[in-house]
Amino acid sequence: MTSEEIKDLILEIIEDIDDEADFDSLNPDEPLRDQLDLDSMDFLDIVMELRKRHQLQIPEEDYPQLASLNSCVRYLEPLLKDA
Amino acid sequence: MKVPSVVIGGGLSGLAAAIRLARFCPDVILLEQHTRLGGLNSYYYRNKTLLETGLHAITNYAEPGNKKAPLNRLLRQLKINRKSLVFHQQKTSEVRFNNQESLLFSNDFSLLNKEIALKFPGSTSGFHRLCSFLDDFNPFLPAPFRSAKQYLSETLDDPLLVDMLLCPLMYYGSSIENDMDLAQFAIMFQAIYKEGFFRPGGNIKDFLTILSDHFKSLGGTIRLGVKVTRIHHTQGSISGVLLDTGEVIECDHLLSTIGLQETRKILHLEESEEQHQRLGFVESIYQVPADAISTLPSDRTVIFYNENEPFSYQQPDDYADYNSGVICLPYNFKNLNTSATVEVRSTHLASYTKWKETRKNREQYAEVKNAVRRNSLATIEKYVGKFRTNIVYEDTFTPVTIERYTAKKHGAIYGSAMKIKDGDIGFKNLFLAGTDQGFLGIVGSMLSGVSIVNQHILPKF
Numbered sequence: 174m175t176s177e178e179i180k181d182l183i184l185e186i187i188e189d190i191d192d193e194a195d196f197d198s199l200n201p202d203e204p205l206r207d208q209l210d211l212d213s214m215d216f217l218d219i220v221m222e223l224r225k226r227h228q229l230q231i232p233e234e235d236y237p238q239l240a241s242l243n244s245c246v247r248y249l250e251p252l253l254k255d256a
Numbered sequence: 257m258k259v260p261s262v263v264i265g266g267g268l269s270g271l272a273a274a275i276r277l278a279r280f281c282p283d284v285i286l287l288e289q290h291t292r293l294g295g296l297n298s299y300y301y302r303n304k305t306l307l308e309t310g311l312h313a314i315t316n317y318a319e320p321g322n323k324k325a326p327l328n329r330l331l332r333q334l335k336i337n338r339k340s341l342v343f344h345q346q347k348t349s350e351v352r353f354n355n356q357e358s359l360l361f362s363n364d365f366s367l368l369n370k371e372i373a374l375k376f377p378g379s380t381s382g383f384h385r386l387c388s389f390l391d392d393f394n395p396f397l398p399a400p401f402r403s404a405k406q407y408l409s410e411t412l413d414d415p416l417l418v419d420m421l422l423c424p425l426m427y428y429g430s431s432i433e434n435d436m437d438l439a440q441f442a443i444m445f446q447a448i449y450k451e452g453f454f455r456p457g458g459n460i461k462d463f464l465t466i467l468s469d470h471f472k473s474l475g476g477t478i479r480l481g482v483k484v485t486r487i488h489h490t491q492g493s494i495s496g497v498l499l500d501t502g503e504v505i506e507c508d509h510l511l512s513t514i515g516l517q518e519t520r521k522i523l524h525l526e527e528s529e530e531q532h533q534r535l536g537f538v539e540s541i542y543q544v545p546a547d548a549i550s551t552l553p554s555d556r557t558v559i560f561y562n563e564n565e566p567f568s569y570q571q572p573d574d575y576a577d578y579n580s581g582v583i584c585l586p587y588n589f590k591n592l593n594t595s596a597t598v599e600v601r602s603t604h605l606a607s608y609t610k611w612k613e614t615r616k617n618r619e620q621y622a623e624v625k626n627a628v629r630r631n632s633l634a635t636i637e638k639y640v641g642k643f644r645t646n647i648v649y650e651d652t653f654t655p656v657t658i659e660r661y662t663a664k665k666h667g668a669i670y671g672s673a674m675k676i677k678d679g680d681i682g683f684k685n686l687f688l689a690g691t692d693q694g695f696l697g698i699v700g701s702m703l704s705g706v707s708i709v710n711q712h713i714l715p716k717f
Contacts, residue, residue, distance in 0.1 A: 190332060212324065212329060214710055215329075215332060217715075218332075224280070
């Protein structure tokens with residue numbers, strides 16, 4: 174997956190969690206949770222969806238690396254390079 | 257047979273937990289010993305109508321756009337579209353301490369604010385302090401018991417207001433006598449006063465059907481009328497459950513929603529000691545024709561009344577304590593469809609021991625039930641007006657009835673006084689959710705199921 178595809182994947186997952194999520198003013202370097210009003214329970218959905226869709230096992234200690242859209246891309250790019 | 261996860265208990269916490277699991281790992285089996293789902297919030301048929309067992313009102317009403325509200329967070333977690341559900345908000349509820357004071361509240365928090373300013377002017381600033389304290393307070397952090405009563409007494413400086421604020425919160429969710437944990441108070445204050453009451457469209461059976469259909473559509477399996485008689489475990493790890501049919505279901509993860517002592521029993525462990533009594537309740541339903549509604553209040557949804565000075569919330573020695581209680585008028589939610597009959601419901605604290613003893617003699621038990629219902633009627637007519645001549649059907653359930661149908665020890669609807677907030681009962685792959693985890697009410701118990709699954713099971717899949 175390219176970095177753009179990974180961004181789309183994350184946004185698609187978030188849209189699936191909250192169909193009213195507003196991406197227009199999303200800053201890719203700021204935490205997703207604050208900008209989109211997501212809580213830790215919603216955040217777990219992102220992790221679980223990545224597992225379901227791409228069989229990715231993301232250990233709990235790595236969750237902070239998924240904080241912003243750009244940090245998601247940095248973390249997921251090597252893991253999804255063949256996806 | 258072997259599955260990844262099994263949930264014991266088809267009440268609302270079990271259903272929510274099962275849905276949450278099935279979203280990511282469809283092979284979930286939900287086991288319910290009764291032939292119907294719902295646990296405490298189930299239904300039965302009498303007089304050609306469906307009667308609900310537990311539901312008075314659901315707390316935690318929130319508007320659709322409010323993403324952080326517990327109700328909307330819950331629906332997101334279950335992936336149930338809020339727009340697919342119909343909710344009816346309450347009209348107005350009341351805390352009435354007879355010959356003393358009355359406080360009205362609704363789903364608009366400003367009503368309670370105004371009522372307190374009007375009736376307890378000396379406590380207005382104290383009440384604002386309480387509200388700002390609660391705004392910044394995180395009730396979900398692990399903390400030792402802290403007395404809500406003491407905190408309120410110090411903040412509000414008016415014992416009557418303290419009791420009036422506590423009364424509905426205790427009746428709708430306290431498993432301990434005459435006090436609450438401050439964290440539990442904070443959760444209930446938000447649930448009842450700041451957010452308020454609503455009912456789902458239709459009846460509890462329709463609501464349960466939405467949940468069970470959703471669970472099945474995700475690939476889950478529900479088995480009704482099967483009782484777990486034993487949980488197999490070695491060295492702190494569960495291998496599966498034995499059913500009363502003799503069948504064994506092996507599983508990697510097990511979630512029990514049936515209560516702490518009830519779970520320990522099928523683990524074949526000693527009951528852990530309980531320091532406090534379990535609280536029993538007796539509830540009566542009076543059915544009247546819809547056209548008799550004109551003699552009843554048209555704008556009161558729930559009335560929490562008290563005639564004791566001071567208010568006490570404790571296990572009585574008798575069949576019922578009529579000195580205080582809850583009167584629910586389930587027809588007083590907004591925009592309900594009309595039906596042929598409507599109900600008035602009353603709830604009082606009751607002694608399990610007394611009812612259990614009396615149950616040995618069927619006839620006497622039936623007589624006492626009738627007498628209790630008549631006494632309750634006489635009491636609640638003081639608050640809703642006389643309606644006895646219009647009653648077409650009436651029924652009463654006691655702590656013994658509740659125990660029989662829900663298998664809740666002593667029929668105590670709010671479970672043990674001791675709560676296991678993190679759901680950890682000393683096993684690697686068995687956790688506790690529901691009543692004895694500590695989140696109460698329908699939204700609370702469902703969030704309990706979801707959060708224990710999130711915390712302990714999903715990260716390990």
